[in-house]
Structures are given as C-alpha cells and as structure tokens.
Amino acid sequence: MRIVNLNPDTNIGASSWFLDIEGHRLLMDAGVHPKREGRDALPRYDAVKDEEVDAIAISHCHHDHVGSLPVGLRYFPQAHVLMPELSYFLVERVLHNSVNVMKRQRDELGIREYPLFSHDEVDEIAPVFQGFKYNREVDWAAFHKTRAGLISPTLEFYDAGHALGSAGIMVRGQKETIFYTGDVCFHDQTILKRARFEGVKADVLIMETTRGGREIPEGFTRETELDRLSQSIQKVLERKGSILIPTFALGRTQEILALLALMMAQKKLPSQPIYIGGLGRVFTEIYDLEAHRTHRQYPDLQLNESLNLVVLEQGQADKMRLSGGRIFVITAGMMSENTAAHNLALRMIGDPDQAIFFVGYTDPDTPGGRLRKAQHGETFIFSPSGGEVTRRCLIEEFDLTAHANRGDLLDFVGAVGPRTVLLSHGETDARNWFESQINSRYPGIKVIQPKPAEPILA
Ligand SMILES: [Zn+2]
Numbered sequence: 001m002r003i004v005n006l007n008p009d010t011n012i013g014a015s016s017w018f019l020d021i022e023g024h025r026l027l028m029d030a031g032v033h034p035k036r037e038g039r040d041a042l043p044r045y046d047a048v049k050d051e052e053v054d055a056i057a058i059s060h061c062h063h064d065h066v067g068s069l070p071v072g073l074r075y076f077p078q079a080h081v082l083m084p085e086l087s088y089f090l091v092e093r094v095l096h097n098s099v100n101v102m103k104r105q106r107d108e109l110g111i112r113e114y115p116l117f118s119h120d121e122v123d124e125i126a127p128v129f130q131g132f133k134y135n136r137e138v139d140w141a142a143f144h145k146t147r148a149g150l151i152s153p154t155l156e157f158y159d160a161g162h163a164l165g166s167a168g169i170m171v172r173g174q175k176e177t178i179f180y181t182g183d184v185c186f187h188d189q190t191i192l193k194r195a196r197f198e199g200v201k202a203d204v205l206i207m208e209t210t211r212g213g214r215e216i217p218e219g220f221t222r223e224t225e226l227d228r229l230s231q232s233i234q235k236v237l238e239r240k241g242s243i244l245i246p247t248f249a250l251g252r253t254q255e256i257l258a259l260l261a262l263m264m265a266q267k268k269l270p271s272q273p274i275y276i277g278g279l280g281r282v283f284t285e286i287y288d289l290e291a292h293r294t295h296r297q298y299p300d301l302q303l304n305e306s307l308n309l310v311v312l313e314q315g316q317a318d319k320m321r322l323s324g325g326r327i328f329v330i331t332a333g334m335m336s337e338n339t340a341a342h343n344l345a346l347r348m349i350g351d352p353d354q355a356i357f358f359v360g361y362t363d364p365d366t367p368g369g370r371l372r373k374a375q376h377g378e379t380f381i382f383s384p385s386g387g388e389v390t391r392r393c394l395i396e397e398f399d400l401t402a403h404a405n406r407g408d409l410l411d412f413v414g415a416v417g418p419r420t421v422l423l424s425h426g427e428t429d430a431r432n433w434f435e436s437q438i439n440s441r442y443p444g445i446k447v448i449q450p451k452p453a454e455p456i457l458a
C-alpha cells in the first residue's frame with residue numbers, strides 16, 4: 001500500500017493521511033495546524049491533488065484532525081465523508097466555529113487569507129457526511145469502481161477513548177490491513193472510558209506519539225492527581241481567590257466539569273456558578289444529550305443539570321470582580337490573544353490570591369506556555385498586547401492527559417504485530433523514543449517517521 005503523510009510539519013500539526021490500498025484511495029483526517037496561520041496551516045493536499053480519492057474518514061473532531069475538511073473536499077469533491085456516529089453530532093459545530101475564529105483573526109491580526117472556508121460552504125458539504133457506530137464494517141470505495149467488479153475495502157471505527165466521538169480507523173483490503181490510532185487514550189478519564197482497541201491486528205500501523213517524551217513519575221496515578229487538583233481548588237476558594245482552568249472546548253472541558261460536579265455532590269466544593277465559554281457549553285450539551293450512546297462512566301451524570309454553568313459574554317471577564325472566589329473553565333488552551341482566557345489571565349498573573357491551573361498540553365511558544373514556565377516573581381512578556389508582567393499568582397499543573405501513556409502505546413504495538421509502524425503526532429524526542437524502543441523491543445518491525453508529502457510504500 002502507498003501512504004503519504006500530508007501534515008506539513010513532522011511534529012503535531014495538521015493531521016491528514018493519504019492511503020492507496022489495492023487501487024482504492026482514502027484520506028484519513030483533514031486537520032489544520034494549530035500553530036500556523038493562513039494557508040500554511042493546511043495539509044499538503046497539493047501533493048495528492050491528481051489522485052482520485054473515494055472517501056475521507058475522520059478520526060475525531062479536534063481541529064488538528066478535522067479543521068480543514070471543507071478545503072479537503074474542494075480537492076476531492078466526489079469523496080464521501082465518514083466519521084464515528086458521535087463525531088457526526090459535533091462536526092458542523094466545530095467547522096462553523098472555525099469560520100468565526102478565522103474571521104476574527106482576519107479582522108484582529110490582519111490575516112487576509114482567512115476565512116479559508118465560509119459558513120455557506122460548511123452547510124453545502126454537510127449532506128455528504130455520514131456517521132457510523134463503532135465496530136461496524138463499512139464499504140467505502142467509489143460506486144463506479146465496485147460496479148466495475150472491484151471489491152471495496154472496508155473501514156471500521158474503534159472507540160479511542162480520547163474525546164467524544166474519537167476513533168481509531170481500521171482499513172481492510174482483500175490482502176492487507178492498516179490501522180490508524182488517531183488520538184488515543186488507554187486509561188479511563190473522569191467521563192470517558194478507555195479505548196477499546198482489543199484484538200486489533202494489522203499489517204501497517206500509523207500511531208500517535210504525543211506522550212513519547214514523557215516518563216511517568218514513580219507512584220503517579222490519575223486518582224492522586226485528581227485529589228491534588230481538588231485540594232488546590234478548595235484552598236484557593238477558602239482564601240476567596242478565583243481559579244482559571246484553561247482547557248480545550250471538546251473533551252477536556254467536560255472532563256473538568258464532571259470533576260467539579262462530583263466534588264460538589266460530595267460537598268468538597270460549595271455549589272457555585274462555573275463560568276465557561278460558548279463553544280464549551282455547546283459541546284457540554286452534546287456530551288449530556290449523547291450520554292446514553294457513549295462508552296462512559298457516570299452515565300446518568302448530566303453536567304448541565306448538575307452545575308450552574310454560566311456562559312461568559314464578550315468582554316464580561318474583563319470587568320468581573322475576582323475577589324469572590326470564582327471558577328472559570330475557559331475554552332482556550334493556549335491563552336491566545338483576544339480571548340477571555342488571555343484577558344482573564346492578564347488580570348490574575350500579578351495577584352497572589354488568584355490561581356491558574358494547567359490540566360493539558362500548552363505549546364511553549366504561546367502566552368499560556370510562557371506563563372506556565374514563569375517562576376514566582378519572574379517578569380516576562382506574556383503577549384504582544386499584554387506586554388510585560390510579573391507572576392505573583394499561584395500556578396499549578398495537573399497531568400490529566402487524554403492521550404495514551406507511552407508504555408501502553410508500546411505494548412499496543414506488540415499486540416497489533418504490524419510489519420511497519422509509521423510514527424506521527426508527536427515532537428521529535430517523542431517520536432525518537434518510540435523508534436528506539438520499538439527497534440529494541442520488536443526488532444522485526446520496521447519503523448518509519450514519514451516526512452511531509454513523501455510517498456511511502458509500506
Ligand atoms: Zn485530539
């Protein structure tokens with residue numbers, strides 16, 4: 001089979017894979033690069049533009065996996081779009097939100113190429129989206145080819161336990177199989193249960209490596225980490241400080257809200273409003289509405305009913321009093337400029353009563369990343385508009401990752417038993433760790449770190 005990594009970056013970027021299996025062509029994911037701007041953020045669709053792509057399969061609705069789907073469909077207008085059932089309920093919201101964000105960036109940052117697609121375009125392509133339950137085998141080849149007597153390869157989504165509607169993708173041809181992990185989590189989170197990748201066997205494996213550079217400290221458990229977060233929240237509220245937890249809108253926000261709801265139910269936290277962003281609220285509602293279809297813990301826990309969720313209006317966070325012990329779970333992981341999280345953090349940084357808790361990945365080159373690194377009392381440049389600040393607030397980090405730990409992924413490689421592994425979705429040190437570990441533990445498996453747009457025969 002022939003595979004092309006369309007991510008323009010070798011690190012975490014715009015996930016997208018071209019696959020030619022037995023004469024049928026599939027795109028897996030159509031992401032957008034979280035750190036690049038304009039057309040540079042797109043996958044290298046140009047490298048495969050002359051191919052006849054029959055279908056596009058989406059692993060989940062994070063921007064780095066789905067954010068350029070309308071652009072991908074411009075290259076391959078005949079392709080139908082397949083995704084896990086629960087992603088089907090999210091995808092249009094995510095894409096419409098992208099249009100809004102890009103329009104804002106055009107106005108505020110002067111990025112002329114934005115938006116890369118329009119609301120109308122999202123509405124026009126929506127009818128070709130199809131949602132499928134996990135563990136159903138689906139034909140995906142173009143109709144005219146199967147009519148001509150060619151047998152269609154199949155595709156099957158496996159629950160990846162990473163965010164609502166996330167999946168690994170199994171593609172089965174007549175002779176060969178390939179499995180793409182997407183983003184995967186092999187441990188239970190507060191809401192979502194772990195991935196169900198049991199029994200997966202494939203000739204070729206495309207694997208994420210997000211946590212390859214991270215060794216789990218001795219004695220670490222998710223439970224002790226959650227206890228520590230819960231105690232830290234209580235301490236800050238006792239002294240009437242406010243807490244900002246920057247998160248991504250889909251997944252992490254709902255996991256944190258579930259933790260807060262459980263804490264309130266156990267009287268570890270007084271009942272009080274939780275301030276969130278608009279997109280976070282939309283996804284929280286979908287988590288609630290689709291609870292019965294989700295492989296999850298606390299199936300009866302409805303976040304919207306259990307919590308007093310208050311959506312911050314534009315500019316509201318700039319004026320609110322912070323001395324009353326408020327909790328903000330705001331949907332802007334990187335604290336980019338012109339967001340509520342950025343402006344709120346700017347007000348909190350110099351105040352020793354306030355606290356900012358990081359619970360996920362933060363890129364070091366973003367305001368959030370610079371803040372996270374700053375020592376107590378250190379003066380640093382937070383952002384161009386925020387300027388120089390001195391950190392006096394409390395900063396803590398909690399490891400509540402939604403990505404598989406590296407040891408679990410390494411075991412997974414052994415269970416799948418592929419002849420070739422393609423490493424992706426991780427920094428250089430993370431990919432290198434996996435390459436050397438796989439080489440020594442499974443010497444029969446060939447390891448490839450595919451370069452952008454380079455065709456690979458696997
Ligand atoms: Zn993801």
Ligand SMILES: [Zn+2]
Pocket residue numbers: 015062064065183425
């Ligand atoms: Zn991702």
